[in-house]
Amino acid sequence: MCTQPGAALHLHDFGILNMDWLVKNVTYRPHCHFCVTPNGTFNFIFAHPDPPTPVPGKCSQWILLADHRRGLQNVTEFDHRLLQAFTLVTEDPEGTYKDQDAVWSKFETIFLTISGLVHYAPVFKDYVLQALLELHQDRVLYLELRAMLFPVYELDGSLHDRKWSVRTYKEMACQFMEQHPDFLGLKIIYSDHRFRSTSLVAQSVQAAMELRASFPRTVAGFDLVGREDTGRSLYYYREALGIPASHGFPLPYFFHAGETNWQGSPVDRNLLDALILNSTRIGHGFALTKHPAVWADLWKKGIPIEVCPISNQVLKLVADLRNHPAAVLMATGYPLVVSSDDPAVFGASGLSYDFYEAFMGIGGLEADLRTLKQLAINSIKYSALLPGERKAALHLWEQSWDTFIAELAGTSD
Numbered sequence: 001m002c003t004q005p006g007a008a009l010h011l012h013d014f015g016i017l018n019m020d021w022l023v024k025n026v027t028y029r030p031h032c033h034f035c036v037t038p039n040g041t042f043n044f045i046f047a048h049p050d051p052p053t054p055v056p057g058k059c060s061q062w063i064l065l066a067d068h069r070r071g072l073q074n075v076t077e078f079d080h081r082l083l084q085a086f087t088l089v090t091e092d093p094e095g096t097y098k099d100q101d102a103v104w105s106k107f108e109t110i111f112l113t114i115s116g117l118v119h120y121a122p123v124f125k126d127y128v129l130q131a132l133l134e135l136h137q138d139r140v141l142y143l144e145l146r147a148m149l150f151p152v153y154e155l156d157g158s159l160h161d162r163k164w165s166v167r168t169y170k171e172m173a174c175q176f177m178e179q180h181p182d183f184l185g186l187k188i189i190y191s192d193h194r195f196r197s198t199s200l201v202a203q204s205v206q207a208a209m210e211l212r213a214s215f216p217r218t219v220a221g222f223d224l225v226g227r228e229d230t231g232r233s234l235y236y237y238r239e240a241l242g243i244p245a246s247h248g249f250p251l252p253y254f255f256h257a258g259e260t261n262w263q264g265s266p267v268d269r270n271l272l273d274a275l276i277l278n279s280t281r282i283g284h285g286f287a288l289t290k291h292p293a294v295w296a297d298l299w300k301k302g303i304p305i306e307v308c309p310i311s312n313q314v315l316k317l318v319a320d321l322r323n324h325p326a327a328v329l330m331a332t333g334y335p336l337v338v339s340s341d342d343p344a345v346f347g348a349s350g351l352s353y354d355f356y357e358a359f360m361g362i363g364g365l366e367a368d369l370r371t372l373k374q375l376a377i378n379s380i381k382y383s384a385l386l387p388g389e390r391k392a393a394l395h396l397w398e399q400s401w402d403t404f405i406a407e408l409a410g411t412s413d
């Protein structure tokens with residue numbers, strides 16, 4: 001199914017582009033080294049002439065990948081091993097990931113593993129362009145990216161700061177838009193991990209305010225990411241998250257909240273704090289139906305839930321999509337947007353697969369073209385686009401929807 005999904009509002013920086021590209025393109029570039037950690041996972045670095053010595057006990061000596069491949073009998077098998085290290089895909093998911101701890105552990109390891117590849121400046125730029133291409137081919141017209149903005153490095157080890165990364169995201173998006181006038185760019189939701197100390201999160205909130213002030217059209221706001229069940233609650237960070245308001249600085253929040261199967265824990269209570277902290281949208285909001293009062297209040301304020309069906313299945317929040325809480329939300333008319341979270345890590349791509357799942361599994365037997373249309377319109381309506389940008393996006397989307405319908409009518413003749 002290649003519909004007109006509109007905007008992708010819930011995506012994470014380096015989980016969006018097919019991991020095959022990292023294996024086949026990036027690891028074949030010159031000066032790519034790898035080492036192996038005591039747990040058997042890979043680390044990568046691009047460096048010339050020599051990479052810095054790894055911290056003893058943390059990783060083996062660096063090995064130049066080109067040399068390593070030259071010495072191998074079966075390069076395809078090695079590349080397959082790399083690909084397996086970059087995704088959650090396995091032939092035996094139930095056996096491989098016995099519980100949520102197992103799947104989340106590998107999930108976080110993947111982001112660490114690919115970090116040395118994607119944070120190398122030339123790769124970083126190409127990643128953005130390639131990812132936009134993949135999403136654009138899937139007819140996504142605009143995206144909002146949760147990005148951690150870790151330092152990006154050059155071959156000589158010099159580092160770029162967050163501002164450089166935001167500027168580069170912006171430049172790459174502009175470059176892409178010049179070649180694809182039917183694409184409307186991206187915005188960044190700067191994100192920190194919910195495992196960090198309160199003082200570090202306070203620093204990140206301040207950094208978010210500075211970034212938002214410097215790039216008001218590119219930086220949409222701030223979020224806290226990472227596994228909620230084992231991470232810290234929004235309440236835990238209340239002082240840090242109160243900093244913008246205490247300065248009279250309107251920093252929009254886009255919180256992950258209630259991405260849990262539990263009820264009555266600080267984790268599902270994140271929904272309450274997301275409401276109190278005026279979150280613009282809620283990521284996942286899986287626990288929402290267990291909190292009718294919060295549900296009603298969020299609804300009154302028009303706060304949409306970002307639903308990521310494949311992510312919820314892979315990370316084991318839902319066994320049967322037909323019982324996804326979003327089915328209840330959709331049946332009641334609660335505003336939803338569908339997104340794909342980290343499609344590359346899940347072995348999917350773009351946004352279509354999640355639209356398909358939402359349509360087939362969550363929408364029920366009466367889901368039809370109107371469902372798809374509403375979801376796409378929601379993705380533009382609830383985006384962080386400015387009013388003028390939103391109007392343009394809606395106009396562009398309507399044109400592509402009309403073409404899509406005409407094509408559909410044509411094929412059924």
Ligand SMILES: O=c1[nH]cnc2c1ncn2[C@@H]1O[C@H](CO)[C@@H](O)[C@H]1O
Pocket residue numbers: 012013014015108111146147148225226227228256259311341342
């Ligand atoms: O579905 C999700 N829920 C919570 N955190 C996530 C999800 N997907 C990705 N990340 C977080 O984003 C970081 C990479 O930018 C990952 O390290 C992971 O913690």
